[in-house]
Amino acid sequence: MTELLxxxxxxxxxxxxxxxxxxxxxxxxxxxxxxxxxxxxxLVNMRRGIGDPETLISLNGVADLTAVTENSDGSATLGAGVTLAVLIEHSTIMDRYPAVAHAAREIAGPGHRESGTVGGNLCLDTRCVFYNQSLWWRQSNDYCLKYKGDICHVAPKGDFCHAAFSGDLAPVFLVLGVEIEIVGPEGTRRIPLLELYTGDGMDHLTLKPGELLTAVHLPAEPLPALYEKHRVRGAIDFPLAGVAVALSGENGKVETLTIAVTGTNTNPFLVEDLDGFAGSSLDEDDQTRLAEIVQKQVSPMKTTLVQPYGRRRIAGAMARRLAVRLLETA
Ligand SMILES: Cc1cc2nc3c(=O)[nH]c(=O)nc-3n(C[C@H](O)[C@H](O)[C@H](O)COP(=O)(O)OP(=O)(O)OC[C@H]3O[C@@H](n4cnc5c(N)ncnc54)[C@H](O)[C@@H]3O)c2cc1C
Ligand code: SF4
Structure with missing residues (x-):
């Protein structure tokens, strides 16, 4: 069946x-x-009958949103309309924030990256195997709680949507400690990225009606960071789990360690309880402990075709691997 916009x-x-x-x-x-x-x-969602807005306001002609600015204090500001393709090749991003360029390169395919933007990536709708389907498929399943239906097929006894946030840039931005700028009818506010997300798969952003994400503020002194994602295919696939790690160290010992995860929970999140790793040389025991801490906080549901248990274990393994790599070069 052909589905038209x-x-x-x-x-x-x-x-x-x-x-x-x-x-x-x-x-x-x-x-x-x-x-x-x-x-x-x-537009992909609308073509599948997810949402039927009467009006779209295109941000493509808003020149104020498209700049990558190097500020005098050494920080950088990304306009929300900067495309993923620009992010990948911009010298400031490649030199000073290589994990951002790497994560952008892992998103979708080259054609999508030419038009997909930073703002769209951070505001991406949450995803679920029962939701990102064609209209006739969802219709024949009586839809679901997230849109037009009465029950959640993932957890039918509850009234909560567990669809996963699956944008690749958010975890890298989280470990770098970025702030975002939001402009709306009531003025401008600047908040830590974490505060953009509600944790509810159905209504996942804290943006009020009419508010626009306009910019991402990158820090002047970013910690070394890495990003890795696990997906079914090597390209054009959303993360089943995506992990970013930022680490500073000295003399083979951890000074600070920050980890963030995407693709598993309803929001991208910072892993808690990592203070105990300061001073660690990440020996085998500490590596195992690190992986376990991450696994415990990653809570995927059956929102993809891949089993939650595997996604949780893989997230732990990726965090461990990235932390060790960063400490080796610290
Ligand atoms: C085949 C395919 C594979 C993909 N794979 C990946 C992947 O691996 N990883 C990944 O992260 N993404 C993936 N994507 C999704 C998408 O391409 C990217 O996330 C892209 O960055 C989205 O940006 P956009 O500008 O196209 O967003 P849009 O589609 O224009 O918008 C997305 C949402 O954000 C809102 N929005 C956009 N800009 C703003 C703003 N400035 N302020 C407030 N709200 C805003 C829109 O209203 C909409 O709700 C894939 C898409 C496709 C079709
Ligand atoms: S988690 Fe449940 S309510 Fe949310 S999209 Fe999936 S099936 Fe629908």
Whole structure:
């Protein structure tokens, strides 16, 4: 069955203020009006009958969103409209934040990366094997709680959506400690990236109606970091688990260790209880302990075709491997 995009009105603002004013002017519900950047997530979902907004506000003509800026204090600012392709090849990103460039390179395929943006990646809808399906497939399963249905097929007794956040950039940004800028009808706010996510698979962002993610602020002194993702195919696949690690060390011992995970839980998150690794040389026992700590906090549900147990173990193994690699070169 061919699925066509539903009809919609496309608005094309030239500035951030104009985009926000257009949103406010339409006086529509949140479902009826959406921002769209590269469209590589939103338009695919709409074509599958997930969402039927009457109006899309395209961010493509908003020049203010497309810059990578090196600031005088050594930090850098990424506009939310910077594409993944630009991120991969930008000299500042490659030299100073190579884990960001690496994670961007692991996203989707070359065509998607030409139009997919940083903002779209951070605001990506959550994913589930019962949700990211064609209309006829979901229809024949009576839909599900996340959209148009009454029950969750993953955990039918509950009323919570466990769809996983699966963007690849978020964990790297989290271990680097980035802040994001949000502009909306009520003004501008700057918050740690972690605060963008609610932890609810159904309504996963803390953005208020009309709010726009405009920028990502990268730190002046980033810690060395690495990212690895596990997926079914070697390309064009979302992470079944994605792990970023940032580590500083001296004389073969850990000074600080930060780990973040994507693709498993409803939100990308920072792993807790890692303080005990300061001063560790990451011997075999500590490596095992590290993997166990990560495994415990990773809680995938059956939202992919791959079993949760495997995804949890792999997340632990990737964290261990990346931490050891970083300590070797610290
Ligand atoms: C085949 C395929 C494979 C893929 N594989 C991966 C993968 O491996 N890893 C991965 O991370 N992604 C993957 N993606 C998803 C997607 O390509 C990327 O995540 C991309 O970065 C999304 O950006 P976009 O600009 O296209 O988002 P859009 O589709 O334009 O928007 C996505 C969501 O973000 C919102 N949004 C966009 N910009 C803003 C903003 N500035 N402020 C507020 N809200 C905003 C939109 O309203 C929408 O809800 C894949 C997609 C496809 C089709
Ligand atoms: S976790 Fe449940 S409610 Fe959420 S998308 Fe999957 S089946 Fe639907």
């Amino acid at each position: 539903p009809e919609f009105t496309l608005l094309q603002p030239g500035s951030i203020d104009e985009a926000i004013a257009m949103y406010a002017d339409r006086d529509a519900t949140r479902e009826a009006i959406r921002y769209v950047a590269g469209g590589t997530d939103l």
